[in-house]
Amino acid sequence: MERLDEGEVEELLGDDRLRIGVKLEDYLLVYLGVRPCSQITIPAELPSGREMGRIIDEMIYPTLLRIRRGDRGAIRDVKRAMRRAYREVVENSEEYKAHIRWAERLGLRWRIDEVRPTVRELYLYRERSVEKKLRRLMNRREKLRREALKRPRGLGIYLAYPEELEADWVMEMGGLLGYPQCCVERYARERAMGLEVEERAYRQLEEGEANAMAYFVSYFFPCTPLCPEAVSMGRRCLRLLEELHPRLGELYRGRMEENLELVRRLPSLVEAHRAEAERRLGEWRNRTRQL
Numbered sequence: 375m376e377r378l379d380e381g382e383v384e385e386l387l388g389d390d391r392l393r394i395g396v397k398l399e400d401y402l403l404v405y406l407g408v409r410p411c412s413q414i415t416i417p418a419e420l421p422s423g424r425e426m427g428r429i430i431d432e433m434i435y436p437t438l439l440r441i442r443r444g445d446r447g448a449i450r451d452v453k454r455a456m457r458r459a460y461r462e463v464v465e466n467s468e469e470y471k472a473h474i475r476w477a478e479r480l481g482l483r484w485r486i487d488e489v490r491p492t493v494r495e496l497y498l499y500r501e502r503s504v505e506k507k508l509r510r511l512m513n514r515r516e517k518l519r520r521e522a523l524k525r526p527r528g529l530g531i532y533l534a535y536p537e538e539l540e541a542d543w544v545m546e547m548g549g550l551l552g553y554p555q556c557c558v559e560r561y562a563r564e565r566a567m568g569l570e571v572e573e574r575a576y577r578q579l580e581e582g583e584a585n586a587m588a589y590f591v592s593y594f595f596p597c598t599p600l601c602p603e604a605v606s607m608g609r610r611c612l613r614l615l616e617e618l619h620p621r622l623g624e625l626y627r628g629r630m631e632e633n634l635e636l637v638r639r640l641p642s643l644v645e646a647h648r649a650e651a652e653r654r655l656g657e658w659r660n661r662t663r664q665l
Contacts, residue, residue, distance in 0.1 A: 378405075378480075383619040391472035393421055398615065398626050399591045404498050405480045406614045408607075409552030409591075411499040411508070416486075418493070420469045430492050433459040456491035464494075487512050504550060511547055518543070541566045554603035557596045571595055576640045587612070589633035599634075 378386075386397055396419055400412035417423040437455040464470050477484045477498055485497045485508055497508055515537045522536035537543045541562040548558030564571050575595040578584075584599030587608030596604040608630055616623035 378618065380619055382479075383622065386476065387621065387625075389472060389476070390421065391469045392476065393419060394625060395592055395629055395632070396473075398622065398629055400498055401476060401480060401482070402615060402618070402622070403552070403591070403611055404482060404500060406618065407500065408611050408614060410501065411497055411504050411550040411552070412591075413551060414473070414496040414498070415489075416470065416473075416494040416496050417464045420464075420467070420473075422467070422469055426463050426467070427492070429463050430456070430459040433463070453491045460492045460494075464492075485509075499550075507546065507550060511543065511550075514540075514543060538565045539568075551594075552591075552607070553594060554596070554601065554607060556603055557594070557601060560597040561595060572637075572640050575637050579634075579638050584634060586627075586630040586634045589630050589637065592629075592633045592636065594633070595637065 386392075386401070387394075389397075392401075396414055400414050403409045404412050417426040420426065434452060434455045437452045473496060474484065482498045482500060483502070483505060484499075485505065487495045487497070489495055499505065499508070518536045518540060537547075544562040544565060545558055548561065549555070553561075561571055564574065572595070578599050582599060585605050585608075588596040588599055588601050588604035590604065590608035590611050594604075612623055612626055612630075615626050
């Protein structure tokens with residue numbers, strides 16, 4: 375694989391159709407061979423993801439209204455409407471197309487999997503061996519999710535993401551994403567026990583010191599805020615990015631600090647997310663009452 379020159383790096387950094395964290399953590403760290411694979415949630419991690427979600431909601435609202443009125447066939451039609459809206463709003467956007475084009479320019483392979491009718495996961499990787507592992511993991515995930523639909527309600531996130539309870543699945547996926555084994559083992563063990571990993575992660579920061587380099591990618595929870603393996607990974611990522619382009623080092627240092635603060639702010643972020651979901655639900659109910 376040919377090495378990017380300074381002009382190409384600057385072109386990537388100047389492309390506002392991708393977020394800076396996505397450029398650094400998901401594209402360049404895979405390009406540099408530090409991570410076997412990365413995962414981007416679409417459209418949430420697109421710069422206009424929030425607005426895209428709002429537009430999709432408006433597009434599918436008439437079909438959702440049929441559920442409110444008791445139309446039994448509406449659920450099937452809602453899923454079709456959601457997938458159609460996703461294609462029109464997300465896949466036709468320049469932001470989405472830019473993500474695919476940059477993967478191809480960097481010589482990366484990519485795969486897209488549906489999480490929900492309006493949510494996809496974009497996986498980036500270099501090696502064909504990763505593609506085979508991903509295919510097997512996604513097939514296993516689909517089976518676990520079908521089985522979860524038969525379980526009693528009230529399991530919260532684990533009904534939507536039952537693979538989080540499967541230690542073997544979590545371990546293999548964590549390895550593909552380039553996470554240290556000690557961190558993946560703790561995460562898998564706690565999830566399998568039904569513990570809230572996010573709560574453990576921010577409480578650790580409340581109770582002790584932390585090294586920002588342990589938070590080398592976003593949405594990753596090191597086993598401890600000073601985990602030697604995670605810190606070592608952060609230092610390696612920093613060194614390789616600095617070697618590629620001096621400006622990347624400065625940007626990446628700032629990104630690791632942001633990742634650390636994100637974990638520190640988890641309680642307020644979760645509460646804000648819950649409040650926004652309740653607001654949107656209330657808005658939908660009010661609109662249906664007026665019709």
